[in-house]
Amino acid sequence: MTTPKIKKHLRWLTFSAVGMFGFGFALIPLYDVFCDITGLNGKDYSRESSVPMTSVDESRTVKVEFVTYLSKQLPWQFKPEINSIELHPGERYQVSFVATNQSDQDTFGRAVPSISPGYGAQYLVKTECFCFQEQMLAANAEAMMPLIFYVDPNIPADISTLTLAYTLFKNEPTTDLAMSQPK
Numbered sequence: 001m002t003t004p005k006i007k008k009h010l011r012w013l014t015f016s017a018v019g020m021f022g023f024g025f026a027l028i029p030l031y032d033v034f035c036d037i038t039g040l041n042g043k044d045y046s047r048e049s050s051v052p053m054t055s056v057d058e059s060r061t062v063k064v065e066f067v068t069y070l071s072k073q074l075p076w077q078f079k080p081e082i083n084s085i086e087l088h089p090g091e092r093y094q095v096s097f098v099a100t101n102q103s104d105q106d107t108f109g110r111a112v113p114s115i116s117p118g119y120g121a122q123y124l125v126k127t128e129c130f131c132f133q134e135q136m137l138a139a140n141a142e143a144m145m146p147l148i149f150y151v152d153p154n155i156p157a158d159i160s161t162l163t164l165a166y167t168l169f170k171n172e173p174t175t176d177l178a179m180s181q182p183k
Helices: 003-038 118-123 174-180
Strands: 062-070 077-081 082-085 091-100 105-114 126-131 135-137 144-149 160-171
Touching: 062 077, 062 091, 062 144, 077 105, 077 160, 082 091, 091 135, 105 118, 105 126, 118 126, 135 144
Parallel strands: 062 160
Antiparallel strands: 062 082, 077 091, 091 144, 105 135, 105 160, 126 144
16 A cells, blocks of 8 residues: 555655666766866876887976885885986886885785876886786895886976876785795
8 A cells, every 4th residue: 555655755766776876887987087087096007118219309308206105004115216307208217116025924015006197197108117016025025126117208298297106005915926936
């Protein structure tokens, strides 16, 4: 014995639940579109370069800053060897990051990059990077983790500084990597 008023509310609640599910499902693609439009988030459009560099734009320089963050679950110290560099677009450069495991156990970490401003991320090209794979550090060990990159010569003139930030997270070892590491 349902009244028309109860049926109306039941339809409205059903529609709301379906709508919320649909919105939640579409939220990730909507967020990606929002970030692309606004240039927020600094997504790293990493690509390994197989195309040789043809030219260096010596008429200008771009400052690249290096920033590191560390997850609280990872007992490491992590910092760049240098804080920033000025280079010409198209000029390859190598910088290293220093990681120190401060625990008495072997641990695994994974670096997640982010680049600011977000619309400049596509112009920072990493040819070799420790962020391409998970890293293992033995107990109380220190490692130099290299990054080789260049700034694409087609970078817009309004971008004079790029900030490359890495956040290092604790990672459980993948089976292949754990088996290949010496004990």
